[in-house]
Amino acid sequence: MTGAPAATSNQTYLEAALAWLRLRLKAAAWQSDRPAPAAPVTPPRREEPRREWWPLGRGRTPAVASPAAPSTLRPGEEPARPTEAADIARAREARDAAARADPEPALPALARALNLTAFESDILLLCAAMELDPQLPDLLREVAGGDGNGWPTLSAAAAVFAEPHSGVLSPIGPLRQLRLVEVNQSGMQPLIAAPLRIDERIGAYIAGSNYLDERLAAIMPAAHVTALEEDAVDSLSASQRLGVAEAVALARAAGSPPHDQQIQLTGADLNTRRSYAREIAAELGVHARILNAEGLPPAGESEALLRLWDRETRLLPLLLLVELPGDDLSAEAGGSPSRARLLALAARAPGLTLVSTLDPVTQALAGRALIEVVRPTPAEQAQAWREVLGEGSGETAEALAAQFSLSIAAIHAIAERTLAARSAAAATSLRDDLWRACVRHSRPALEGLAQKIEARQPWSALKLPDREAATLARIRDHMRHRAKVHGEFGFREHMSRGLGTAVLFSGESGTGKTLAAEVLAADLGLDLYRIDISGVMNKYIGVTEKNLRQIFDAGDGAILFFDECDALFAKRSEVNDSKDRYANIQVDYLLQRIESYGGLAILATNLRDAIDPAFLRRLRFIVNFPFPGVAERAAIWRNALPPDAPKADLDFDQLGRLQLSGGNIQNVALDAAFRAATAKGKITMALIAEAAQDELRKIDRPPSAAQIRALSSHRQA
Numbered sequence: 001m002t003g004a005p006a007a008t009s010n011q012t013y014l015e016a017a018l019a020w021l022r023l024r025l026k027a028a029a030w031q032s033d034r035p036a037p038a039a040p041v042t043p044p045r046r047e048e049p050r051r052e053w054w055p056l057g058r059g060r061t062p063a064v065a066s067p068a069a070p071s072t073l074r075p076g077e078e079p080a081r082p083t084e085a086a087d088i089a090r091a092r093e094a095r096d097a098a099a100r101a102d103p104e105p106a107l108p109a110l111a112r113a114l115n116l117t118a119f120e121s122d123i124l125l126l127c128a129a130m131e132l133d134p135q136l137p138d139l140l141r142e143v144a145g146g147d148g149n150g151w152p153t154l155s156a157a158a159a160v161f162a163e164p165h166s167g168v169l170s171p172i173g174p175l176r177q178l179r180l181v182e183v184n185q186s187g188m189q190p191l192i193a194a195p196l197r198i199d200e201r202i203g204a205y206i207a208g209s210n211y212l213d214e215r216l217a218a219i220m221p222a223a224h225v226t227a228l229e230e231d232a233v234d235s236l237s238a239s240q241r242l243g244v245a246e247a248v249a250l251a252r253a254a255g256s257p258p259h260d261q262q263i264q265l266t267g268a269d270l271n272t273r274r275s276y277a278r279e280i281a282a283e284l285g286v287h288a289r290i291l292n293a294e295g296l297p298p299a300g301e302s303e304a305l306l307r308l309w310d311r312e313t314r315l316l317p318l319l320l321l322v323e324l325p326g327d328d329l330s331a332e333a334g335g336s337p338s339r340a341r342l343l344a345l346a347a348r349a350p351g352l353t354l355v356s357t358l359d360p361v362t363q364a365l366a367g368r369a370l371i372e373v374v375r376p377t378p379a380e381q382a383q384a385w386r387e388v389l390g391e392g393s394g395e396t397a398e399a400l401a402a403q404f405s406l407s408i409a410a411i412h413a414i415a416e417r418t419l420a421a422r423s424a425a426a427a428t429s430l431r432d433d434l435w436r437a438c439v440r441h442s443r444p445a446l447e448g449l450a451q452k453i454e455a456r457q458p459w460s461a462l463k464l465p466d467r468e469a470a471t472l473a474r475i476r477d478h479m480r481h482r483a484k485v486h487g488e489f490g491f492r493e494h495m496s497r498g499l500g501t502a503v504l505f506s507g508e509s510g511t512g513k514t515l516a517a518e519v520l521a522a523d524l525g526l527d528l529y530r531i532d533i534s535g536v537m538n539k540y541i542g543v544t545e546k547n548l549r550q551i552f553d554a555g556d557g558a559i560l561f562f563d564e565c566d567a568l569f570a571k572r573s574e575v576n577d578s579k580d581r582y583a584n585i586q587v588d589y590l591l592q593r594i595e596s597y598g599g600l601a602i603l604a605t606n607l608r609d610a611i612d613p614a615f616l617r618r619l620r621f622i623v624n625f626p627f628p629g630v631a632e633r634a635a636i637w638r639n640a641l642p643p644d645a646p647k648a649d650l651d652f653d654q655l656g657r658l659q660l661s662g663g664n665i666q667n668v669a670l671d672a673a674f675r676a677a678t679a680k681g682k683i684t685m686a687l688i689a690e691a692a693q694d695e696l697r698k699i700d701r702p703p704s705a706a707q708i709r710a711l712s713s714h715r716q717a
Contacts, residue, residue, distance in 0.1 A: 005528045006103045009102070009169065012098050012105075012143055013105035015098075017545075018132065019091050021125060022139065023084065023087055023091050024161070025160060028160045029043060029139060037407060063337070067206075075148075075505055106208055106210075107124065110206065114313040115174070116175075120163040120168055123161075123175065126157055127181055127196050128206045131207075139193070144156060144161055145626065151195035152196045153195060155192040157196075169191060177307060178307060179199050179304075181196050181202075184196075193423060208548065213311075216305075216309065218293055222289060223277050223288035235277070235409050236376075237380040237381075237384075237408050240373075241279070243372065247369075251284055252284070255264050262349070262354075262368045263369050264355045264361060264365060264370040265277065266358065266370060266371070267358070267372050270323065273323075273356040276354075276373050277319075281319055285317060288320075291321070291323070293339075293342065296338050299341065302345060306350070310351075320353045321613055324357040343355075343361060362503070376406075377486070378402060381411060382487070385401060389419075399483045402486060402487070403483075403555045404438045404442050414434065439558075441557075444557075449531065449536055450531050451530045454527070457522060457602070459523065463635045463639070464638050472519070474621065478620070480524070500596075500598045500599050500623075501598065501600045502620055503614070503622070504623070505602060505605075506624055510661030511628065511662060512663075514561070524600075526558055526600070527558040529559070531551060562602070562603045566605045589606040590615075591615055595613075612680070630657060632656075636665050637655045641673075645683060647683040647684075648682045648684040667691075668688060672691040
């Protein structure tokens with residue numbers, strides 16, 4: 001048999017409880033109006049300690065007698081009128097019968113959830129009645145003998161209800177610790193005379209409205225609220241749901257509802273961890289709320305926040321998702337102080353708490369359960385692309401899945417937006433449009449650690465020996481066809497290491513390493529990011545590794561270009577002190593991340609001999625950029641000046657005899673162009689000679705007199 005609707009059963013209970021309360025108040029008011037009996041004349045005796053009505057501990061001192069308990073009257077107290085006592089008994093029976101309704105009314109459910117005593121529950125009813133019954137202030141004034149202010153007090157509650165106890169308003173008691181009532185004590189007013197008022201949230205709950213306290217709702221958004229458009233599609237892959245199932249099993253093992261349990265969600269990106277939390281909450285039948293640095297209260301209010309959350313977890317099916325800042329640094333090392341406070345809150349939070357963090361927390365949450373949040377496998381991503389794109393999209397799906405590491409929700413969102421934006425007469429292919437959309441979506445958040453380079457150079461801009469040019473072409477082919485090799489050929493399951501490509505460009509400064517990276521990025525249609533070594537390196541232990549992790553985790557859809565990488569990838573040294581040990585840890589960590597990186601990582605160095613040999617073994621290609629010969633330098637000169645630049649008859653073969661690298665040649669060509677613009681003329685050999693002379697001196701290679709005369713002679717001719 002189904003129970004009565006919640007609103008109906010709760011209303012029935014409240015009406016019965018208020019009727020019983022009014023009778024109790026009237027009985028207490030009648031007793032307060034009775035004159036005190038004359039004191040009998042007795043012989044003098046030794047004075048006994050006076051027994052207060054307010055006993056220490058928990059005792060039974062009812063203020064209103066009833067036929068069921070006639071022996072509990074205080075000295076000088078008269079029994080209630082029989083008709084009134086019978087009315088009270090009938091009203092109590094009606095209240096108790098209404099409390100057994102299905103579903104359970106709010107106040108009995110609250111008392112059970114918070115483990116309240118009968119006296120504490122009656123005080124809540126008395127305070128709630130102030131908001132529900134307009135007769136109550138007058139009755140309370142009568143109970144106080146006409147001297148009261150019409151508000152509930154502890155003194156009035158003790159006069160009306162049975163089983164009063166002294167600890168009911170203790171700061172560690174549930175009424176005050178869980179903020180069920182507010183005590184408005186002023187000045188030297190005694191606690192028992194201080195007005196009591198029910199908390200607005202608890203009053204609404206008793207009246208039948210159950211919602212998250214607005215003080216928490218204002219700082220804890222629901223887990224489905226996100227700024228990412230693709231997050232509207234809530235979907236995880238099969239491999240990701242294994243982690244969700246593990247977390248759900250851990251939570252259920254702690255009881256229903258789970259109490260004081262923390263589970264770490266580590267790895268992947270913030271949005272994927274949030275998706276895990278939503279799925280865990282859905283499986284458990286609870287609501288997930290987020291607490292992060294933006295909603296962190298002031299330092300002095302952390303305890304109040306925990307008490308409110310403790311109360312809310314008992315009244316609502318909730319779990320807390322604590323999102324830690326991305327860094328794992330101490331405040332002294334430049335980290336966010338909010339991280340330590342969030343960790344402290346997470347460690348003490350009641351109920352089920354999910355801690356979302358990039359790296360596992362090894363101190364404050366040591367020993368807590370840990371779930372690694374993973375991205376969908378390339379096979380799952382390819383299947384998602386095929387599902388949303390339809391038949392005939394197998395090759396496109398494999399190529400996109402091989403290059404970009406995206407969530408299932410992001411794949412659906414990107415595909416739907418791209419398909420909706422395409423017109424029937426689109427000039428570009430669907431694959432190209434999807435590729436560009438994935439590039440935009442995957443642009444990493446590398447503020448302060450990397451610089452985006454606009455890659456526009458064609459292959460014709462490269463002037464390299466045939467061997468080195470062929471190696472670059474092989475790098476391009478590896479990136480283009482890795483979907484087929486990894487997928488159709490089965491190397492994805494066969495290889496235990498990462499499926500990315502790591503290469504080394506070595507050669508003197510200006511020999512074309514950066515230009516080659518630009519050419520590859522332009523040809524492959526990927527973003528190119530130059531990693532700022534100074535931003536990555538940090539003197540504090542562990543910070544360099546975390547910066548590297550941020551770079552590699554964020555850059556799967558881009559080409560990462562580590563310029564002057566010998567500063568990071570130097571040879572590991574013998575361990576003579578703690579600095580050597582941590583320097584070697586940095587190199588070891590870097591080797592692991594290079595192997596597992598899913599994209600193209602280009603490492604450039606001027607000092608190949610300084611690179612750790614163990615690192616060189618993990619590189620797929622090594623391209624040496626030699627200093628260009630005369631023929632290569634002449635070709636570089638021809639490409640250094642744009643077709644629209646005004647130039648005189650230039651002898652590029654003669655210019656090729658200057659001992660300048662490709663980067664230096666670009667500098668000279670640009671300087672000569674500015675000189676021509678200043679003179680309002682054309683770029684001539686004489687202007688190039690002047691610019692070349694300055695460039696050679698800048699790099700400590702002053703030109704010989706013969707070279708200068710040879711260049712200047714063209715002006716005479």
